[in-house]
Amino acid sequence: MLRKLTISAIKYRWKDYLILFSGLIISSAIFYLFETLATNNVYLHANGQLVSIIGYIFSFGAVLLMLITFIYINYANSFLLSMRQHDYGLFMILGARRKKIGQMIWLETVFVGIVSTVLGIIVGIGLSALMQSFVLKLFSVTAKHYAPFWGKAVIWTLFMYLGLFLLAAFFNTFVMTRKSVLKLLHSSQEISRHRIVWWKQIIQVLCGLGLLGTGYWFIMHPLVLKQQTIPTGLFTLSFGTFFLFNAVITAGVAFLRKTKNAKKGLRTFTLGQLEFRIHDYTKILTGVAMLFALALGAITTGIGFNNIIEKTATAGSAYTLGLVGPTAQQKKLVTALRPQKQVTYLFKSDQQNVYFIKQQFEQEKFEIPVTKKSTFTSVYRGQKVAELQKDPTDLMTAMGAKFATRHPHFISERAFAKKEGSTSSLFLFRTEGLTSKQAVLDKLVKSEAAKTTEMSASSQAAFRGSYDAFKVVKPLYSGLQFMGIFLGIAFLAMLASCLMFKLLSGAFADKRRYELLRKLGVRPQLLRNAIKKEVGLLFLLPALVGVVHVLFGLNLFKGLLGNPYYGIWIPFTFFAALYFGYYVGLVLLYQKIVLSEEN
Amino acid sequence: MKAKTIIKVERLRKVYGKQTEKKYEALKAISFEVAQGEFVGIMGASGSGKTTLLNMLATFDHPTSGTVKINDTEVSRLKGNQLADFRAKEIGFIFQDFNLLENLTAAENIGLALSLQNVKPKTIENSVVKIAATLGISDLLEKYPSELSGGQKQRVACARALVHDPTILFGDEPTGALDSKSARELLELMYRVNEQQKTSILMVTHDAFSASFCKRIIFIKDGQVEHELVKQVQASRTQFYQEILDILGTFEK
Numbered sequence: 067m068l069r070k071l072t073i074s075a076i077k078y079r080w081k082d083y084l085i086l087f088s089g090l091i092i093s094s095a096i097f098y099l100f101e102t103l104a105t106n107n108v109y110l111h112a113n114g115q116l117v118s119i120i121g122y123i124f125s126f127g128a129v130l131l132m133l134i135t136f137i138y139i140n141y142a143n144s145f146l147l148s149m150r151q152h153d154y155g156l157f158m159i160l161g162a163r164r165k166k167i168g169q170m171i172w173l174e175t176v177f178v179g180i181v182s183t184v185l186g187i188i189v190g191i192g193l194s195a196l197m198q199s200f201v202l203k204l205f206s207v208t209a210k211h212y213a214p215f216w217g218k219a220v221i222w223t224l225f226m227y228l229g230l231f232l233l234a235a236f237f238n239t240f241v242m243t244r245k246s247v248l249k250l251l252h253s254s255q256e257i258s259r260h261r262i263v264w265w266k267q268i269i270q271v272l273c274g275l276g277l278l279g280t281g282y283w284f285i286m287h288p289l290v291l292k293q294q295t296i297p298t299g300l301f302t303l304s305f306g307t308f309f310l311f312n313a314v315i316t317a318g319v320a321f322l323r324k325t326k327n328a329k330k331g332l333r334t335f336t337l338g339q340l341e342f343r344i345h346d347y348t349k350i351l352t353g354v355a356m357l358f359a360l361a362l363g364a365i366t367t368g369i370g371f372n373n374i375i376e377k378t379a380t381a382g383s384a385y386t387l388g389l390v391g392p393t394a395q396q397k398k399l400v401t402a403l404r405p406q407k408q409v410t411y412l413f414k415s416d417q418q419n420v421y422f423i424k425q426q427f428e429q430e431k432f433e434i435p436v437t438k439k440s441t442f443t444s445v446y447r448g449q450k451v452a453e454l455q456k457d458p459t460d461l462m463t464a465m466g467a468k469f470a471t472r473h474p475h476f477i478s479e480r481a482f483a484k485k486e487g488s489t490s491s492l493f494l495f496r497t498e499g500l501t502s503k504q505a506v507l508d509k510l511v512k513s514e515a516a517k518t519t520e521m522s523a524s525s526q527a528a529f530r531g532s533y534d535a536f537k538v539v540k541p542l543y544s545g546l547q548f549m550g551i552f553l554g555i556a557f558l559a560m561l562a563s564c565l566m567f568k569l570l571s572g573a574f575a576d577k578r579r580y581e582l583l584r585k586l587g588v589r590p591q592l593l594r595n596a597i598k599k600e601v602g603l604l605f606l607l608p609a610l611v612g613v614v615h616v617l618f619g620l621n622l623f624k625g626l627l628g629n630p631y632y633g634i635w636i637p638f639t640f641f642a643a644l645y646f647g648y649y650v651g652l653v654l655l656y657q658k659i660v661l662s663e664e665n
Numbered sequence: 666m667k668a669k670t671i672i673k674v675e676r677l678r679k680v681y682g683k684q685t686e687k688k689y690e691a692l693k694a695i696s697f698e699v700a701q702g703e704f705v706g707i708m709g710a711s712g713s714g715k716t717t718l719l720n721m722l723a724t725f726d727h728p729t730s731g732t733v734k735i736n737d738t739e740v741s742r743l744k745g746n747q748l749a750d751f752r753a754k755e756i757g758f759i760f761q762d763f764n765l766l767e768n769l770t771a772a773e774n775i776g777l778a779l780s781l782q783n784v785k786p787k788t789i790e791n792s793v794v795k796i797a798a799t800l801g802i803s804d805l806l807e808k809y810p811s812e813l814s815g816g817q818k819q820r821v822a823c824a825r826a827l828v829h830d831p832t833i834l835f836g837d838e839p840t841g842a843l844d845s846k847s848a849r850e851l852l853e854l855m856y857r858v859n860e861q862q863k864t865s866i867l868m869v870t871h872d873a874f875s876a877s878f879c880k881r882i883i884f885i886k887d888g889q890v891e892h893e894l895v896k897q898v899q900a901s902r903t904q905f906y907q908e909i910l911d912i913l914g915t916f917e918k
Contacts, residue, residue: 329786334777338768582764585725586825587753588781589746 082149082574086142087182089567093138094186094227096560097131099194101219102212103549104128109211112545127360127553130300131560134353136230138564141350143234145571146178147241154242168239175238179231187223191215201551210545267313274309277302282618295622303359307611308352315607316344332588332596339579339600343572350568351608354561358612358645361557363619366637368550370627371543375536376500377443377628382535384433384446385494387507388464389514392493399510403503405495407433414487420462420469421485424476427451434460443629446496451476464531465492466514500536507533558641562648569601569652573659580660590661597657605649613638671832671865672699672722677731679717679888691717693888694731699833704859704866706879708909710916711871714888716837719869723758723835724748736832753781757826757834761841763818765810771821772797772806778829796824799862800854816847823854827864834858836868840875852878873913877906884912891916 076083103109104124154167195214281302288295322328323337344351386405389396400408409430414421431448438445454461458474477485497503511533580593623630679692691714699705709715720726722733724740733740735755743751765774775796776789784792797803802820810818819839826834836855840848856878858864870876884892892912896905 326786329776329780329789331780331783334769334773334780335766338766338773342768579766582766583777584749585723585752585758585764586778586781587749587751587756589749591746592749592781 079149082145085567085570086145086149086178087185089563090139090142090178090182091186091189092559092563093135094183094223095190095193096556096563097135097226098187098190098219098223099197099556100128100131100553101222102190102194102214102216103552105218105222106212106216109545112211130304130356130360132226133304134357134560134564135226137349137353138567139227139230139234141568141571143175143238145567146175147238150174151242151245164243168243171242172235172239175235176231179228179234183224183227183231186227187220190219190223197552197555201548212548267317270309270313271317274306274313277306277309279306281306285618285621288622288624299619299622300356303615304352304356307355307615308348310611311344311348311351311355311607315348316341319344332583332592335583336596336600339576340603347568347604350564351604354564355608355611355615357557357561357564358608359615359619361554361561362612362616362637362641363554364550364557365554365641366550366616366620366634367623367627367630368547368552368554369637370623370630370632371547371550372501373632374627375539375543375547376498378539379500379532379536380498381435381437381444383460383464383532384435385464385496385531386500386533387495387510387514387531388466389493389495389510390465390469391490391517393513393517396510396513397493399506399513400493400495403495403497403506405497408493408495411492411494412482412489413492414482414485414489415469415472416487418472419475420465420472421475421477421482423479423482424451425479427454427476432461443632464494494531496532500533558644565604565648566652569604569656570659573656576660584661593661594657597660598653601653601656602649605645609645668700668702670698671701671736672867673732673734674698674722675732675734677718677721677733678729679714679721679726680729691888692721692728695885695888695890696731697883697890697893699865699867702859702863702865704856704878704880705868706876706882707867707869707885708871708873708876708882708913709885709891713885715869715871715885718885719835719837719867722867723756724752753778754829755832757829757831759819759822759826759834759836759839761838763810763815763822763842765818765822765825767810769809770806771802771808771810771813771824774810774821775806775825775828778825782829792828793824796828799858800824800827814847815843816850819843819847819851820854823851827858827862832865834864834866836866836870838870838872838875839868840870840872848875873906873909876909877902882909884916886916 104127110124150171154171157167157170158164191214198212198214281299284291284295284302285299291298319337319341323334323341328334328337385407386403389400392400409432411422411426411430411432413423428451431450432454433446433448435444436447437443455474455476462470462472462474500507580597583593584590620630620634675696676694677692677696678690678694680688680690682688695718707715707718717726721728721741722735724743728741735751738751738755740751765771766777769777772793776793779789779792780786793806794803797806800820800823802817802824805813805817805821810821813821819842823839834855839855840851843851852875855866855868859866859880866879868875868879876882880896882894883890884894894908894912900908
C-alpha cells in the first residue's frame, strides 16, 4: 500500500521530480566533466610542462566544485524533503510506523541519488565527447591524451555523489522521524523570515570586506604567498562573497523597502519577495558568483592562450610568410587575407650568393619585430641596409631553406643588371589574426611547397615567417587552451543549473502568489515585468561580484600570459551574451510556469 | 427612489467538461440583479454552483453563455489590461483562506492595490491608515501575516478589499476558516461597512448564521435560483436567522 502511495505521489508530482532529477543529473555530469580533466594525469602532465601549477590549480578547483556540489545537493535534498513531508505526514495518519517511514525516506533518497548519479555520468560522457569536438571545431584545438570516457572520473563521481546522498539519506531519516504528524502535514504553510541583529550584520559586513580585501591583495601580490596564493584566494573570496551577500545585500533590500520609491507599482512586492528569499539564496548566490568568476576566468585565460600563440608568432618575424616568385593564384589568396603590409624585393642568385638591389631596401625598409616585455606586444622597425648586412638572418630565413645558407649582397641597380642569371622576386606580407586565417595560409604554404619540391628535398618546412612560428607554438599551448575553454563552459553549465534549480524550486510556491496578484487586478504586463526584475537581480548580483573577482584573479596569469588583460572584451562579450541569453530563457520559463493560466 | 443596479446577471450558464468528456452543467441560465448598497447572500449546499457563480461575477472565470454586467460593463468581454484594471478599480474580494502575501506587512498588503494604480505613496499611506482605523486594525499594520491570528488576517484582507473603494465587495465564505468569535466579529464588521459606508456586498456562504447578516438571500440549488428571501425592515437578525433555517429545512425535503 505504501509503495503504491509513493508511486502515485511521484506520478502526481512528476514535474517537481523532473526538476529535481534534471538538476542533479546536470550537476553530476559536470562534476564528471571536471574529473575527466582533473584525474587524467597523463593529460595534465603532457600539458603541464609549460605550466607547473596546472595540477595544483586543478586540485583546488576540485575542492571548490565539491563544496558547490555539497551546497547543491543540500538544496536538492531540502527540495525533496519539502516535497515529501506532506505525504509522509499522511502516511503516519494512515498508521504507518515511524520505522517504516524512516526506511522509506532512506530508500527514496538513496534511490534518487543512484539514478541521478548514474544518468549523470552517462550524460557526462556524452557531454565531454561533444565538448571535445566542439572546441576542436571552434578553435581548431586538439587535446592530446584527453579521453571522454575516463574510469577514474567515473569512480570519483560515483564516490562523491553516492557518499553525499548517503549522508543526506541519514540526515533525512533523522529529521523526518522526529517531526510530529501535524508539523509534517502543514509544513508547506510554514514560512521563515530571518532577522539578523544589527551588530551581527555589521560584523558580517566587516568580515566580508576584510576577507575580500585580503584575497584581492594576495592576488595582486602573488609573490608573497607563492603557491599558497590560489587556495588562499579561493578561501577568502568565497567566504568574503558569502558575508557580503548575507549582510550587505539583505540590509540594502531592507533599506530600499523603506524608501518612498519602493511604494510604486509592484516594487513593494518584488522587494518583499527578495527580502524573504535572499537569506535562502545567499549560499547559492555565493556559489553562483564564484562559478561565474571561475567560468569567465577560465574562458578569458583560454582565449588568452590563443592571443599568446599569435603574440609569440608575431614576435618571431615581422612578416607572416615569404613567397619566392609568387604565382597569380598565390597573390589572389594573399589579397583575400587583407594584409597590412606587402613588399616585393627582386633578387638574382647563384650557388653561394643572393644579390639584392640596395635601393629597394632603402625605399622599402626590411622590418624586424621589437617586442615590449611588459605587454608582450610587438611593433615593427625598418632596418637600415648596414644593419641588414650585419645580421641578415630574418631576411634569409624568410626566403626558405633553399636560400637560407647563401650569402646576401646588397648592390646597386647597375651592378644588379650586370649579374648573370634570371631575376626572381621575394614577396613578403603581414596580416593579423592568424587563428582565423589558418585555412588560407595553409593553402599558401602548400602551393609554395609544391613549387620547390623538385629543387630541394629539405624545403618542406622552409617557409619562414610568423606563420611558421605560429605552427610551432600552437600545439604547445593548445592543451591549455582546450582546458580553459572546456572548464569555462563546464563551470558555466554548473552555474546555469544552480540558478535554474533554485529558481524553479521556488516557482511553484510563487504560482499561488502571482495568481492572487492577478485576482487583485495586476496587469499581466506588470506581472511579467516583476518576474523580469526579480530574476534579473538574482542574475545581476553574482555577475557583478564575479566580474570583480575575475578582474583581480587574472593578475595571477601575468607570468603565463604576459598581459592577461589584453583583449578581454572578447571573452567578456561572449560570456555576457551567453549569460544574457540564459537569463531571457529562464525568465520565459519562469513566466510560463507562474503565469500559466493567463486569460 | 429605486437604487441604481450595479450587478445585472442574465441567463448565465456554465458548462464544464471538454468536447470529448461528459458535460456537467454547473449553472443553468441564472438571472438576478443587485442594487447599490445591498448586502446580498448567496446560499446553497456544496456543489450547488455558488462558487462557480461567484468566480464569474468576480471575473475569475468565463461564462459559457449569458452576461454579467457590473456598473454597465460587460465583464466577460474584458481582456488583458482592461480586465486587470477593472479588477483593481471596481472589485474587492475576500477569500476564504485570506490569501495575504506573506512576504509583505499588513500595511503593504492593504496598499498594494493602490500602488498598482500608481497612486502617490503619501495618498496610499493616508488611505491605508484610514481604512485600518475603520476596521480597527491600526495596531497591526507593521506586522507580517505570520504574526497575525486568523481573525486578524481576515480583517486585513477585508481592508485590502475595501481600500480602493470598490463598486462591489465579494466574499467567498469569508468566515469559513475562522472560529465563531472571529467569524461574528468579521460579519458585524461587514454589516457596519454596508450600513455606514454604503458599500455593496455580495457574499457566498453555506452557513445560515453568516447569511443572517445579509439583507437579501438568493438560494441556489443544482445551478438554479431556488428561492429568494428579503429581510423585512423591522425584523431582527435572530428572526431572519430563523426564517433562513426554515427555508433550508424545506430544501432538504
